[in-house]
Amino acid sequence: xxxxxxxxxxxxxxxxxxDLIEETATVRTVVFEVPGWAGHLPGQHVDVRLTAEDxxxxxxxxxxxxxxxxxxxEITVExxxxxxxxxxxxxxxxxxxxxxxxxxIGGYFVWExxxxxxxxxxxxxxxxxxxxAMVRAxxxxxxxxxxxxxxxxxxxxxxVYRAELDAIAKASDGIEVTYILTRSWPxxxxxxxxxxxxxxxEEVAIPPHLDPTVFVCxxxxxxxxxxxxxVDSGHRPDRIRTERFGPTGEP
Amino acid sequence: xxxxxxxxxxxxAGLFHDLFGREMTEExxxxxxxxxxxxxxxxxxxKGPADVIRCPACRNVLMVIVASAxxxxxxxxxxxxxxxxxxxx
Numbered sequence: 001x002x003x004x005x006x007x008x009x010x011x012x013x014x015x016x017x018x019d020l021i022e023e024t025a026t027v028r029t030v031v032f033e034v035p036g037w038a039g040h041l042p043g044q045h046v047d048v049r050l051t052a053e054d055x056x057x058x059x060x061x062x063x064x065x066x067x068x069x070x071x072x073x074e075i076t077v078e079x080x081x082x083x084x085x086x087x088x089x090x091x092x093x094x095x096x097x098x099x100x101x102x103x104x105i106g107g108y109f110v111w112e113x114x115x116x117x118x119x120x121x122x123x124x125x126x127x128x129x130x131x132x133a134m135v136r137a138x139x140x141x142x143x144x145x146x147x148x149x150x151x152x153x154x155x156x157x158x159x160v161y162r163a164e165l166d167a168i169a170k171a172s173d174g175i176e177v178t179y180i181l182t183r184s185w186p187x188x189x190x191x192x193x194x195x196x197x198x199x200x201x202e203e204v205a206i207p208p209h210l211d212p213t214v215f216v217c218x219x220x221x222x223x224x225x226x227x228x229x230x231v232d233s234g235h236r237p238d239r240i241r242t243e244r245f246g247p248t249g250e251p
Numbered sequence: 252x253x254x255x256x257x258x259x260x261x262x263x264a265g266l267f268h269d270l271f272g273r274e275m276t277e278e279x280x281x282x283x284x285x286x287x288x289x290x291x292x293x294x295x296x297x298k299g300p301a302d303v304i305r306c307p308a309c310r311n312v313l314m315v316i317v318a319s320a321x322x323x324x325x326x327x328x329x330x331x332x333x334x335x336x337x338x339x340x
Contacts, residue, residue: 061261106264107276107277246298
């Protein structure tokens with residue numbers, strides 16, 4: 001891994017909001033300009049810290065959803081009901097606001113273009129965020145390794161990055177995108193319409209004999225279900241990397 | 252009643268960095284109860300007043316990290332060893 005991205009001491013940086021993208025009714029992408037940002041790898045995240053007027057602090061970890069681009073850092077956040085931090089980020093934050101963040105953080109759930117053979121990405125709900133950094137990095141680099149994204153959402157309107165993902169898939173550059181809708185789907189929808197299961201994974205995921213690296217990210221129940229099916233289907237446990245988002249937004 | 256739902260060691264990458272001075276999520280640790288070896292990024296983390304870190308295989312408690320006014324206290328429980336290979340660097 002690039003030394004510059006991990007060796008520094010973690011220091012809090014001031015990040016200015018430069019863009020806000022309403023992705024779905026509950027998910028927003030926040031784009032920061034972060035002077036002093038040292039760059040990052042797809043899959044890494046940031047710690048975000050909010051300080052109230054009385055000094056009370058709340059801190060959360062968010063995946064970075066786009067590959068390195070200068071001092072620009074973007075995160076995609078789903079509003080968690082009764083959350084301490086996400087409602088502020090999704091509803092109240094304005095362009096021009098400044099908050100504190102530090103990073104990049106993490107080395108386990110990380111991928112770089114050109115690394116180690118085929119890549120299967122499996123995301124549930126807002127868990128697609130770090131996977132999107134990997135998809136975007138692979139699309140930009142144009143490297144040869146096959147990549148497939150399997151993305152489970154509640155309904156069509158809950159699919160984050162839909163237009164961009166469709167365009168990437170259409171470009172036929174070795175990146176495949178498959179959607180699963182679990183709660184409702186439009187008339188004529190020809191994709192999967194149930195919760196992820198062994199049948200879906202064995203039909204569309206890159207098979208074990210090709211020895212893909214598999215990244216699974218989403219709500220805890222989703223991640224553990226998928227990981228256990230993958231192992232039962234013959235994927236090597238040490239090729240499966242997981243990131244659990246907790247109870248939020250079961251896809 | 253809200254059921255406690257765990258996350259994983261990825262969520263503590265920043266805290267591990269504070270404690271050990273560098274990126275730790277690819278480093279492995281070994282559960283003293285069942286012998287399972289896991290990367291720190293893959294251990295289970297139960298968040299609450301303290302962060303309770305459990306073995307992903309047998310769910311025994313490996314470590315508990317408690318934050319207080321005096322700083323952090325790390326309680327090592329069912330942790331046989333932790334590696335520091337520096338391979339992430």
